[in-house]
Amino acid sequence: MRITTSKRLVVALAAIFIGLAAFAPATLAADVTDIGFVDQAALASIPPFTSANRQLASYKATLDRQFAHEMKGVHDPNVQARIAQEFQNKLAERQRQVFGPLFQRAQVAIASVASSKNLSVIVDKRIMIYGGQDVTASVLDLLSGPGDPIPPVNTPPPSSVGYVDQSQIDAIPKLKAANDDFQKYQADQQAQAQTKLKAAKSDADRQAILKDYQSALADKQKQEIAPLVDQTRSAIADIAKKRGLLLVIDRSNLIYGGTDITNDVTSALK
Amino acid sequence: MAGVACLTLAACAHQTAPASSFATPLPGDDGHVGYVRMEELVKVHPLYAQLAHLDEDLQALQLKSVGPGIAQNGADIAAAERRLQHELDVAAERTKKALGDKQQEYMKREQAAIDAAIGATAGAGRGGAGIVAGVAANARTQAQTAAELAQKNFDAYRRQVADQSNAAARSLQRSLAERAARTYRAKAEYLAKSEADFALSQETDDAAERLSLRTKLSNLALDDDSRADVKKQLDALDQKEADAIAAMKNRDAQTLADLQKSVHDSTQAELNAEVAQLRKRTIAKIDARELETRRQLVAQLGVPALGGGASLPNGIAPDMRTRLQALHKQYQQQFNADASRTIAQFQKTRSDLTRRFQRIAGIDADAQAGANKEMNALQKQRGDLYNEMVAQIGREVKLVAQKRGINVVVSDVVAPAGGVDLTADAEKDIESLHE
Numbered sequence: 001m002r003i004t005t006s007k008r009l010v011v012a013l014a015a016i017f018i019g020l021a022a023f024a025p026a027t028l029a030a031d032v033t034d035i036g037f038v039d040q041a042a043l044a045s046i047p048p049f050t051s052a053n054r055q056l057a058s059y060k061a062t063l064d065r066q067f068a069h070e071m072k073g074v075h076d077p078n079v080q081a082r083i084a085q086e087f088q089n090k091l092a093e094r095q096r097q098v099f100g101p102l103f104q105r106a107q108v109a110i111a112s113v114a115s116s117k118n119l120s121v122i123v124d125k126r127i128m129i130y131g132g133q134d135v136t137a138s139v140l141d142l143l144s145g146p147g148d149p150i151p152p153v154n155t156p157p158p159s160s161v162g163y164v165d166q167s168q169i170d171a172i173p174k175l176k177a178a179n180d181d182f183q184k185y186q187a188d189q190q191a192q193a194q195t196k197l198k199a200a201k202s203d204a205d206r207q208a209i210l211k212d213y214q215s216a217l218a219d220k221q222k223q224e225i226a227p228l229v230d231q232t233r234s235a236i237a238d239i240a241k242k243r244g245l246l247l248v249i250d251r252s253n254l255i256y257g258g259t260d261i262t263n264d265v266t267s268a269l270k
Numbered sequence: 271m272a273g274v275a276c277l278t279l280a281a282c283a284h285q286t287a288p289a290s291s292f293a294t295p296l297p298g299d300d301g302h303v304g305y306v307r308m309e310e311l312v313k314v315h316p317l318y319a320q321l322a323h324l325d326e327d328l329q330a331l332q333l334k335s336v337g338p339g340i341a342q343n344g345a346d347i348a349a350a351e352r353r354l355q356h357e358l359d360v361a362a363e364r365t366k367k368a369l370g371d372k373q374q375e376y377m378k379r380e381q382a383a384i385d386a387a388i389g390a391t392a393g394a395g396r397g398g399a400g401i402v403a404g405v406a407a408n409a410r411t412q413a414q415t416a417a418e419l420a421q422k423n424f425d426a427y428r429r430q431v432a433d434q435s436n437a438a439a440r441s442l443q444r445s446l447a448e449r450a451a452r453t454y455r456a457k458a459e460y461l462a463k464s465e466a467d468f469a470l471s472q473e474t475d476d477a478a479e480r481l482s483l484r485t486k487l488s489n490l491a492l493d494d495d496s497r498a499d500v501k502k503q504l505d506a507l508d509q510k511e512a513d514a515i516a517a518m519k520n521r522d523a524q525t526l527a528d529l530q531k532s533v534h535d536s537t538q539a540e541l542n543a544e545v546a547q548l549r550k551r552t553i554a555k556i557d558a559r560e561l562e563t564r565r566q567l568v569a570q571l572g573v574p575a576l577g578g579g580a581s582l583p584n585g586i587a588p589d590m591r592t593r594l595q596a597l598h599k600q601y602q603q604q605f606n607a608d609a610s611r612t613i614a615q616f617q618k619t620r621s622d623l624t625r626r627f628q629r630i631a632g633i634d635a636d637a638q639a640g641a642n643k644e645m646n647a648l649q650k651q652r653g654d655l656y657n658e659m660v661a662q663i664g665r666e667v668k669l670v671a672q673k674r675g676i677n678v679v680v681s682d683v684v685a686p687a688g689g690v691d692l693t694a695d696a697e698k699d700i701e702s703l704h705e
Contacts (some may be wrong), residue, residue, distance in 0.1 A: 030363070030461045035303070035678050123680065129306060131678035164684055206473035210330050233685055246303045247689035253682060 008184035027095070034160065036119040037128040038255055039136040043106060046143060052098045063087055065270035079159050105255050107150045109142040109257050115152030123249065123256035162245035162256045164236060165262045169259075178224050189216050235268040236261070304674070304690040306667050308681035309695060314700050332644050347447045358623050365616040372608055380601040384594055406417040424563045426557050435552040439545050450537045457529055460524040468518055472511045480507055536579060593652065666699045 043049065067087045074080055113135045114122050122135065142149045170179060193213040200206045239261050240248045248261065312318060483504045486492060492500070670692050671679045679692060 127680045127682045128672045129308075129664050129679040129681050130304075131676075158307050158689075162687070163668075166684075184352065198703065214329070237686035237687060240685050245687045247305055247680065247683045247687050248685040249680065249682065 005122075014133050016091040017142045018215075031136055034118060035128075035160070036114060036117065036122040036133040036135045036256075038110060038139055039048070039134070040078060040255075041125075041142065043143070046140065048102055048143075052102055054097050056091075056095060056197040060091060063091055072128060085098055106139070108141060108151045109139050111152050111156075112137045112142060113156060114156065114256050118157075120157045120256070122255045123161070124253045124255060127249065127253045142228045159258050160244070160246040161254075161257075162243065162259045163238050163251050164265055165251040165260075166197045168262050169232060169266055169269065171179040175228055175269075178228055180218060182224055185220050186217060187211055206208070209217050232269060235265050239264045239268060302676055302688075302690050304671055304676040304679040304692045305683045306663075306664065306679060306681050306687060306691075306696055307683075311663045311667075311696055311700055312656070312659055314697050315663060316703050317655060317659050321652065321655055321659065324648060324655065328645060328648050329650065331648065354623050358620065361616060361619045361623070365612060368612050368647060369609055372605060372612065374607040376608075378602050380598060383597050383601070385595065387593060388590070402519075420563045427559050431552055431555050431559075431606065433546055439548055442544055442548075446541050447535045454526070454530060455531055458526055461525065465515065465518055465522060469511070469515050472514060476511060480504065485506070512592045601640060613699045659698055663696065663700060665698045666703075670695045670699060674683055 044053075067083070070083050071080065074083065110122055113119075117133060117135065117138075119133060119135070125130075125134070125136070146205060190213070193209055196209045197206060200209060236248055243259065243261060244266075245261070246260060249258075251260075251262075312321070402506075404471050486500045487504070499671065667679055671677075674690070674692070674695070676690055676692070680689075683689065
């Protein structure tokens with residue numbers, strides 16, 4: 001009889017635990033120690049990256065000379081913009097060629113280290129104020145070692161850290177329109193301030209012009225950008241809570257893993 | 271775009287903590303992830319005033335240096351450029367004349383020195399010097415004639431090579447244009463044939479239906495309504511065919527337009543490349559001939575033909591030739607030094623005018639470089655200060671996190687969700703640094 005009671009208790013407790021596990025968001029169950037970070041500046045200082053940087057700098061210097069040559073005598077702003085765009089594209093293409101394979105290798109090394117240390121997410125060191133596992137040395141070892149790092153078999157486990165790709169959110173028409181409008185306003189204000197600065201006679205005048213300029217931008221930002229920012233923040237927070245995330249960071253600060261909620265956010269904002 | 275990204279992120283980070291955030295220590299904090307709004311903490315840091323000051327300086331500098339300045343219209347720019355070009359031409363002409371005058375002057379001096387040396391060595395008094403001077407004058411005349419002839423031959427050769435090059439370029443242009451026209455024509459013919467085939471296939475496909483409709487129409491017993499209905503069907507059939515053919519023609523017209531542009535661009539690029547090569551070869555040929563002409567002239571006259579040297583007569587004793595060559599070298603060096611100064615003056619004028627050219631085009635290189643340098647220095651100063659502040663804030667946040675049993679703290683979060691906001695606690699600690 002006692003045995004039966006005891007068995008029932010065990011079964012009941014097991015049922016409670018299973019129930020709790022089923023209803024609690026899976027990510028909350030994850031230990032926060034599964035967050036790692038990498039010092040990207042340290043990665044960038046290893047020979048392959050410094051060599052690639054030098055290569056790109058040399059190419060840029062050549063492009064700069066060609067650019068100056070092509071811009072000689074060109075006064076049409078549209079033509080100037082077209083030429084500038086062409087050169088930017090050339091530089092971006094070379095950057096992809098030079099850094100693409102290196103980034104890919106680094107990404108595999110980071111994924112491999114994360115997998116071996118059971119980390120669900122790795123972020124940039126700049127945003128890690130306290131705690132987390134520093135995996136920089138392990139990644140450097142893999143990158144400096146002979147041969148290519150071996151990619152992990154498993155995909156990253158679910159993480160309590162979410163992320164959004166802000167550039168995708170900014171591309172939503174209403175946000176893009178607000179941004180374009182703000183940029184135009186800023187350019188107009190800048191041109192006006194520059195004209196006034198040329199005529200300014202004293203430091204006090206210049207200070208006043210600068211203050212007016214800053215104030216005009218702040219007002220415009222408050223009027224046009226702030227409501228959209230509130231809306232975006234609120235949407236991100238709602239979705240994060242629904243998905244059981246502890247916090248959400250920008251994709252630019254994320255290096256590996258994490259839970260992408262960008263699509264949910266863009267859908268909610270449309 | 272990046273603007274909104276930054277603004278959005280910054281603003282998210284700046285928001286006051288939501289009501290549900292943990293403002294005071296809670297037992298549930300243990301083991302959780304915490305976060306801080308770094309920009310808010312930076313604002314309460316004792317060094318923030320310095321940082322803000324640097325930001326203002328940077329913004330002021332940016333306003334001063336970036337942007338188009340006072341815009342000039344196209345006509346103003348063109349007029350200013352014409353003025354500057356005129357100044358440059360005048361300066362170049364002045365320099366050329368000054369160099370020519372100097373060359374003449376040094377030649378005269380050298381010739382006088384040579385005459386004096388030959389006269390003194392001959393020891394023939396005025397009569398001997400006169401003979402030598404006569405020989406030298408003859409030699410100069412011969413040299414001048416030879417040089418003129420060589421120049422004439424060279425000019426003729428240059429014209430001939432240039433004409434050949436131009437003819438080759440024209441021929442190449444014709445050939446490329448014909449090839450482009452053939453490509454275009456072939457495509458146009460192919461598309462026209464496709465259109466004709468398509469029209470025929472349409473007609474064939476609809477032939478049975480059309481015949482049936484026409485047969486119905488030929489039935490005299492058909493009532494008016496039915497006749498109208500059949501006519502309508504026949505019209506619809508015609509219209510359907512006409513629409514399909516028109517759509518195909520439109521597509522083909524677009525294809526041809528695209529092809530025309532693409533063929534034009536590629537032909538032009540090919541022509542440019544070929545013509546550039548052709549010109550390069552032509553210039554190389556002319557340069558080679560010029561060099562050869564000079565060599566021949568030097569061999570013929572027995573003296574360097576270039577560089578402002580005076581001419582030496584043939585048949586001079588070796589020791590005298592050596593002496594005279596030393597004299598020539600001396601005058602040559604003097605001339606070169608003098609000419610270098612004149613050229614340096616011209617270079618300075620040209621640099622000045624180039625800067626003015628750039629300024630009217632909105633590219634004030636020196637000013638921009640100066641401002642950029644200053645901005646870079648300020649940016650670095652700002653970056654160092656900011657890093658120092660963030661490091662100190664990090665230490666304070668770490669203490670707060672340890673006190674509250676939090677394992678991990680991050681900054682720059684977009685949305686807090688379930689993390690613990692440590693900003694308020696950290697703010698208190700950082701503010702105490704002021705005391």
